Amino acid sequence: MSATTADSHVFRKTSLHRQRLWALWGSYAALAVFVVIFLVPPFYTIVTSLKSSAEISAQSGSPWMVNHPTLDNFWYLITYPNFQTYYLNSAMITVVTVAVSMTISVMAAFSLSRMGFWGSQTLSTGVFLTYLVPPSLLFIPLFQIVGWMGLINNIWCLALLYPTLAVPFCTWIMIGYFSSIPKELDEAALIDGASYVQILLKIFIPVAMPGIIAATIFAFTVAWGAFLYPLAYLYTSNQMVLTVGIISDLIRGDVFQWGKIMAACLLASLPPIVIYAFLMDYYVAGLTAGATKG
Amino acid sequence: MADGTTIPVGMTPARSNAGGSSSMKRFANRKSTTAFLLCLPLILLVGCFVVYPAFYAIYLSMLNKKMTAFVGLGNFAFLLKRHTFQLVIFQSCLFAITAVVLKAFFGFILAHLMHNIPGTTQKIWRGLLLVPWVIPLALSTLTWWWMFDPSYSAFNWILNQFGLDNVPWLGVGWIARLCTITVNVWFGTPFFMIMYLAALKSVPEQLYEAASIDGANARQKLFFVTLPMMRNIISITVLFSLIVTFADFDIVRILTSGGPQDQTHVFATYAFQIGIQSGDIPLGAADSLFMFPILAFAAFFVLRGVTQRTKEIAA
Numbered sequence: 001m002s003a004t005t006a007d008s009h010v011f012r013k014t015s016l017h018r019q020r021l022w023a024l025w026g027s028y029a030a031l032a033v034f035v036v037i038f039l040v041p042p043f044y045t046i047v048t049s050l051k052s053s054a055e056i057s058a059q060s061g062s063p064w065m066v067n068h069p070t071l072d073n074f075w076y077l078i079t080y081p082n083f084q085t086y087y088l089n090s091a092m093i094t095v096v097t098v099a100v101s102m103t104i105s106v107m108a109a110f111s112l113s114r115m116g117f118w119g120s121q122t123l124s125t126g127v128f129l130t131y132l133v134p135p136s137l138l139f140i141p142l143f144q145i146v147g148w149m150g151l152i153n154n155i156w157c158l159a160l161l162y163p164t165l166a167v168p169f170c171t172w173i174m175i176g177y178f179s180s181i182p183k184e185l186d187e188a189a190l191i192d193g194a195s196y197v198q199i200l201l202k203i204f205i206p207v208a209m210p211g212i213i214a215a216t217i218f219a220f221t222v223a224w225g226a227f228l229y230p231l232a233y234l235y236t237s238n239q240m241v242l243t244v245g246i247i248s249d250l251i252r253g254d255v256f257q258w259g260k261i262m263a264a265c266l267l268a269s270l271p272p273i274v275i276y277a278f279l280m281d282y283y284v285a286g287l288t289a290g291a292t293k294g
Numbered sequence: 295m296a297d298g299t300t301i302p303v304g305m306t307p308a309r310s311n312a313g314g315s316s317s318m319k320r321f322a323n324r325k326s327t328t329a330f331l332l333c334l335p336l337i338l339l340v341g342c343f344v345v346y347p348a349f350y351a352i353y354l355s356m357l358n359k360k361m362t363a364f365v366g367l368g369n370f371a372f373l374l375k376r377h378t379f380q381l382v383i384f385q386s387c388l389f390a391i392t393a394v395v396l397k398a399f400f401g402f403i404l405a406h407l408m409h410n411i412p413g414t415t416q417k418i419w420r421g422l423l424l425v426p427w428v429i430p431l432a433l434s435t436l437t438w439w440w441m442f443d444p445s446y447s448a449f450n451w452i453l454n455q456f457g458l459d460n461v462p463w464l465g466v467g468w469i470a471r472l473c474t475i476t477v478n479v480w481f482g483t484p485f486f487m488i489m490y491l492a493a494l495k496s497v498p499e500q501l502y503e504a505a506s507i508d509g510a511n512a513r514q515k516l517f518f519v520t521l522p523m524m525r526n527i528i529s530i531t532v533l534f535s536l537i538v539t540f541a542d543f544d545i546v547r548i549l550t551s552g553g554p555q556d557q558t559h560v561f562a563t564y565a566f567q568i569g570i571q572s573g574d575i576p577l578g579a580a581d582s583l584f585m586f587p588i589l590a591f592a593a594f595f596v597l598r599g600v601t602q603r604t605k606e607i608a609a
Contacts, residue, residue: 027410034404035422038480041437042425044448048440056446063448108336115329123333128600130344132534132593134541136562137586140569140579141347141354164343167336196328225430227544228562232570243432247548258440265433276428280421288492 049073049263056258073263082237083264086245089155090224090268093241096159097223098216101166105215108167109174110200114186124175131168135228146233155239161229166222170215173286177211178204214286217279224272242268355580369580378556379564383584385471386560390540393478397539398532400479401486408487409494420488427484435548438477439464442549467557470550474558477545482538486531493527494520526606530599533592540588561585 048056050069061067077083111117112124142161143152151157185207186199194202205212230244237249246264250257276283358365373379404423408416426434441448442463450460464470501519510518521528543562546552552559552567559567561584569578 023410027407031404031407031411031419031423034400034407035419038423038426038484041434041441041480042429044441045434045437059446063446063451104335104339107332111329111332115325115332117326117329117333120329120333123337125597127336127340128597129593130340132537132589132596133344133348134537134562134585134589136541136543136565137582137589138344138347138351140565140575140582141351142343143570144350144354144575145343145347161343163339167339171336196325221430225432227430227432227547228566231547232566243430246433247436256440256443258443258446261436262440265429265436268433269429272428272430273425276424277421280424281417284420284488284492288489 045262045265048258049266051259053257053259073259074267076260077264077267082245082249085238086240086242086249087267089240089245090242093155093158093162094220094223097162097166098219100159101163101170101219102212102216104163105167105170105174106200106205106212109171109178110196110204112171113175113178114204115196127168127171130164131172135165135226139228139232142229143232152233153235153239155234155241157233158223158226158229158241162223162226163219165226166219169218173211173215173218174208177208177286181207210282211286213279213282217275217283218286220275221272351579351583354576355583357576359574359576361576365576369577370584373577373580373584378559379581381556382559382561382564382581385558386540386585388471389475389478389542389546389560390536393475393482393539394532394535396475396479397482397486397535398528400483401490401531404483404487405490405494408491420491423487424484426480427482431481431544432548434481435477435545438473438480439549442473464550465554467554470554470558474546474549477549478539478542481545482535486535489527489531490524493524497523526599526603530596530603533596533599537589537592537596540592541585 044064047064047066050066050071050073052068052070052072055066055068108127112120112127146152146157146161149157149160151160181204185203189199189203225243227243230241234240234244237245240248242264246261246268250261250264354361355369356364356366358368408419408423411419440446444460444462444465447460447463449463453459453461461469463473497520501523502515505515505519540560541562542560543566546558546560546563547566550558552563556564561582565578565582568574568581
């Protein structure tokens with residue numbers, strides 16, 4: 001490669017242009033390869049969910065194709081009382097978790113970012129550290145504690161425990177968003193005689209709506225997908241949520257009803273996928289807020 | 295004033311003579327009281343279900359199986375002597391380190407590729423690449439399990455098409471270990487991608503222009519502009535992911551339940567097996583406490599990175 005000289009300005013421009021174009025198409029090609037690899041499992045879930053048990057066990061031809069597509073698996077699940085229970089339980093616990101977590105974290109974040117009290121700095125750091133404590137470190141002592149409260153095999157123990165997974169990060173996000181609101185705004189409101197509760201409800205929550213959406217999605221994701229706590233503390237099917245219900249109910253001994261399992265996975269993944277499809281931008285913005293500012 | 299009774303202990307009383315100042319003081323008191331009350335639910339929640347269990351775990355781990363006698367560090371010593379537990383330590387480290395390195399590597403490549411393409415199409419590609427991360431892990435791991443199934447394996451079918459023999463995916467120790475790592479990399483790479491992409495976007499364009507004028511090539515730009523600018527985000531993301539991966543439960547539990555011959559057990563799944571399934575709660579607590587040193591190490595540096603980052607942003 002020879003260095004381009006100043007006199008061949010036009011040549012330089014087109015070569016740069018060509019280089020850019022190559023980089024662009026190269027990126028597209030490489031991304032396409034990655035997308036295909038990444039989407040193999042979801043694709044296979046859909047393919048299997050459309051097969052009958054007979055077709056799955058026949059093993060004739062490619063497992064990656066559907067020869068006789070059927071919606072029987074989905075119909076079976078929708079009319080299957082246990083699956084309905086799991087879905088309702090999941091939805092109920094998720095709604096409660098999101099409501100509780102958001103209330104706690106918005107209140108705390110407002111207080112920590114704006115009002116402050118003795119030790120509030122330490123508390124902010126502590127909240128962030130709590131976020132780094134994984135559930136697998138705590139589930140055994142919590143088993144005892146849940147036992148004392150008489151909540152073993154009671155779905156409401158999840159409503160107590162899930163917020164511990166969601167609140168630290170939600171608070172962290174909200175502190176970031178609240179801190180970015182100009183101080184003049186609440187000072188003006190204070191001078192006009194607004195109380196702190198009014199400032200929170202009428203100024204902070206509306207202004208920090210993107211952050212609230214991001215934190216809500218996080219709480220939703222945690223509550224919908226958590227696996228360890230329900231697996232450890234629930235054991236009868238009327239108390240189970242989707243993640244553990246599918247595994248314990250559709251796998252009986254050595255009999256794997258893969259068509260139904262995959263259909264159930266698909267149905268259970270639908271709410272997160274729909275939510276992310278619409279609100280992904282908010283979530284990504286909230287998640288990377290600390291990284292991109294400045 | 296009715297709320298005068300809720301002034302926290304340790305608050306110095308108003309000494310100033312001016313009436314205006316004393317009412318200001320009272321206002322300040324009221325403000326910090328409200329502030330504390332707003333934080334109270336958070337403090338209670340974290341105190342009862344995070345801080346207390348953490349200390350209780352330490353106490354539990356020093357009891358005997360029936361929880362009737364204090365055995366000191368006996369459980370820890372017992373675990374360390376056990377061959378299965380030595381395998382658990384090995385596999386946990388292998389799993390976490392390999393998976394995090396691979397996720398960071400692929401995430402970095404993906405972020406760069408995404409950064410090359412224009413913004414409008416970027417969103418669609420990003421959406422497609424984030425699918426693995428959006429599906430609840432416990433559910434997508436079921437699909438992987440089904441793809442690794444010994445008799446109906448979708449992967450073996452492809453191998454057979456090329457004339458290769460069946461591979462017992464989850465039946466042989468090392469292959470099963472690689473399978474668990476693969477699933478974790480598949481699930482976690484999108485997270486690295488979006489973090490790195492955000493960091494890439496925050497690198498000012500002028501730096502690259504200046505580097506170009508100085509005659510830097512693409513490789514030099516990567517090593518002397520991009521990487522130093524992303525250093526902080528890379529370390530925060532890697533350490534954070536190290537914590538999450540190290541403590542991972544779902545993948546190993548569903549895919550192998552620790553088998554074959556306990557070769558894929560990680561700390562979390564082993565603690566579940568001995569603590570919940572076999573009912574030896576103190577031993578399980580001791581097992582999960584072995585995670586603590588590495589988690590504390592990573593958490594310390596994450597916190598330092600985040601504080602540094604916040605200061606940089608504020609400056």
